[in-house]
Amino acid sequence: MKKDRLFPDYIFESSWEVCNKVGGIYAVLSTRAKTLKEKLGDNLVFIGPDCWGENECPYIEEDTKLLQAWKKQAATEGLNVKVGRWTIPGKPVAILVDFKPFFEKKNEIYADMWNKYNVDSLHAYGDYDEASMFSYAAARVVESYYKYFISKKKRANKTVYHANEWMTGLGALYINDRLPQIATIFTTHATSIGRSIAGNNKPLYEYLEAYNGDQMADELNMQSKQSIEKQTAAHVDCFTTVSEITARECAELLDKPVDVVLPNGFEDDFVPQGKEFDHKHQVARKRLLDITRALTGDEVSDDAVIISTSGRYEWRNKGIDVFIEAVNRLRLSANELDKEVVAFIEVPAWVNCKRGDLAERLQKMAQGEKFDTPLDTPVITHWLNEQQNDRALGMMSWLGMRNQKGEKVKIVFIPCYLTGDDGIVNLSYFDVILGNDLCVYPSYYEPWGYTPLEAVAFKVPCITTDLAGFGLWANSECGGKSTIDNGVEVIHRTDYNYNEVADDIKQTVIKYANATKNKQTRMRNNARALSQKALWTHFIEYYYNAYDFALRKAEARKEK
Incomplete structure (x- = not known):
């Protein structure tokens, strides 16, 4: 670690793919966790969706004693969570939250996001509602945990909330609004509108500078995903993506240059010898x-x-x-x-x-x-x-x-x-x-x-x-x-x-x-x-730069 860089005391990281193996983001998070756990111990907390209900999630070892008192408090706040350890190298703390109860407050949540951040949820369909309710629930978990454990400590603790992909954007904005002392990072692993342009057989690269992201979202019926992604990118403390090629895409289609590029590393301890x-x-x-x-x-x-x-x-x-x-x-x-x-x-x-x-x-x-x-x-x-x-x-x-x-x-x-x-x-x-x-x-x-x-x-x-x-x-x-x-x-x-x-x-x-x-x-x-x-031993440095960038923004906000 470079001495003059700020480093968080706590990191909360949310993704639809925490304890939910559906794509490449699972690999990013699950291989990076060990390196961060060595620095933060149980102050590294991953938050994922409880997609399993009564069935057992194969990716978490539930531990009824872990965070037991907080879990009871969270229940009084309407948060039904499973707490345990993600079954990956490092075995970090994982919290899976039941997001379904928040559907009945959906319109109220969307209205709040429109009033505060101009997020257009009017055209939502498909997985937008499900992702947004999870995102909101994850942010509520962080808020509850923060107030129960961190805000009561005598010294100020540097805290980072890291949201992955558009599915977690709404929660990042909630944290930004309710807990401005927490530094927020948003990583888009692929812009939803860029993926859609490419998937619809349109030439993405030659015309990239000519595309207007919002206009393409109207054409491809992607308005709500484009809106949450664009507003999250604009308002978080540190906006990131995974490569230079996607950084170009972000600048053009989301009208926001990225602050830090975070290439995806991996651990090779799963490779037999x-x-x-x-x-x-x-x-x-x-x-x-x-x-x-x-x-x-x-x-x-x-x-x-x-x-x-x-x-x-x-x-x-x-x-x-x-x-x-x-x-x-x-x-x-x-x-x-x-x-x-x-x-x-x-x-x-x-x-x-x-x-x-x-x-x-x-x-x-x-x-x-x-x-x-x-x-x-x-x-x-x-x-x-x-x-x-x-x-x-x-x-x-x-x-x-x-x-x-x-x-x-x-x-x-x-x-x-x-x-x-x-x-x-x-x-x-x-x-x-x-x-x-x-x-x-x-x-x-x-x-x-x-x-x-x-x-x-x-x-x-x-x-x-x-x-x-x-x-x-x-x-x-x-x-x-x-x-x-x-x-x-x-x-x-x-x-x-x-x-x-x-x-x-x-x-x-x-x-x-x-x-x-x-x-x-x-x-x-x-x-x-x-x-x-x-390997993450090389690429984790980019994350340390992002944490420093976000924490400095949060510090500056506190001083105002």
């Missing part, structure tokens, strides 16, 4: 190749190159479309490959059930039986609801990608969450990554990009783009342009160069597949070495 690493690598490879053999009834060589893409099912934003296109071009250029390639799409879709025929065939194969005929639809592991409308399957069918016998390049869609109990793969996502030779994340819209960072942590080289925050960071670490030899191939991507991106992916896969064993090992080791530069 030594013999365990080698064993898990072999297990995952065998499982993935066996699934391909069972689906296609074809022999697939043990030394086939396994590639994959993963993440949310955002067709254009995550580059799922261009991945399929690239694999098809690879299939049509198979004569350039020295080895077979199996490509996996590991993206959760609307799963109906596991494939019984595939599960049965895998079981028989484990007992030594062999199959030489394909299953029906030999490109997917689980049946989908409304399968005829699935975009990935539709594109594969249109391109003639049917995993025919003897084809050197095959593609398999695994459309379920990889939690280890899906009935087919039966391995967790991190265990599946270990089986890959190369991961591909050709994102069009990716403020940071945890999936490529996780891949390189597991010594799996990857392909990403310079429209991803991680890709830009990798380029800067490699002195301008990172290539697969460095462990990460950063492909240049624009609003319009889809074809070039598909070709660049194809060529990079060929380069990796045809490389010597020694060269591939060097690429794997370079990938791992690059990941070490993104």
Whole structure:
């Protein structure tokens, strides 16, 4: 810590993804917690939504003795909370709050936000109400805790409230209004309007300076999310985002430059080492190749190159479309490959059930039986609801990608969450990554990009783009342009160069597949070495700067 920086005595951090594993923000918070806990102990408190009701939340160890007296006090204030420890490294204090009772006060809360901050909740629909009521409830938890514990202490305690994403904006404004002595930080991990522009097939980057965020919100029916995000950014003590590319977006679409950029680090203590690493690598490879053999009834060589893409099912934003296109071009250029390639799409879709025929065939194969005929639809592991409308399957069918016998390049869609109990793969996502030779994340819209960072942590080289925050960071670490030899191939991507991106992916896969064993090992080791530069021990410094920035604003406010 630099001596002249202010550092909080207490940090409250709220997010929809505290003890609720739904996206990349879970990874940001859950890996950063250990580093902060070492400094703050139990004065680091995470607040999340109680989405579980009577059911047990799998991500929290409830502790009835922890904060017991305060919990009783909170109940008298209409706050129904679960208190315990988040089951992540560091085991920080976590409070899950039931936000449903506040729905009956919704109009009153929205009117207050309109009167004080011009937040337009009039056009709210979908998840806006749910997120806002959680955000309000989380702020009420902080207010109650602060008054019960902190405000009574003899010396002044520096306190920070850190709100993540638009879903927590309303609470940040509530704290700003009711507890001005608390320093507020707001992190937008991706602007909701930027994501919407990109997801609606509009060119985001070339026209960024010409877009008016509010006007686009009107056009795309995003007024309320845009409003809460914009007003929160304008009024908190420190407005932050996760990369330079999203900082540009914030300045243009939210009319507020960010104060600090907070790149996403990670802890690598979940990466197996030594013999365990080698064993898990072999297990995952065998499982993935066996699934391909069972689906296609074809022999697939043990030394086939396994590639994959993963993440949310955002067709254009995550580059799922261009991945399929690239694999098809690879299939049509198979004569350039020295080895077979199996490509996996590991993206959760609307799963109906596991494939019984595939599960049965895998079981028989484990007992030594062999199959030489394909299953029906030999490109997917689980049946989908409304399968005829699935975009990935539709594109594969249109391109003639049917995993025919003897084809050197095959593609398999695994459309379920990889939690280890899906009935087919039966391995967790991190265990599946270990089986890959190369991961591909050709994102069009990716403020940071945890999936490529996780891949390189597991010594799996990857392909990403310079429209991803991680890709830009990798380029800067490699002195301008990172290539697969460095462990990460950063492909240049624009609003319009889809074809070039598909070709660049194809060529990079060929380069990796045809490389010597020694060269591939060097690429794997370079990938791992690059990941070490993104550990929280390095990136936490940016957070310390943000805490200092926010606390100084709060101090100045007190002196007025």
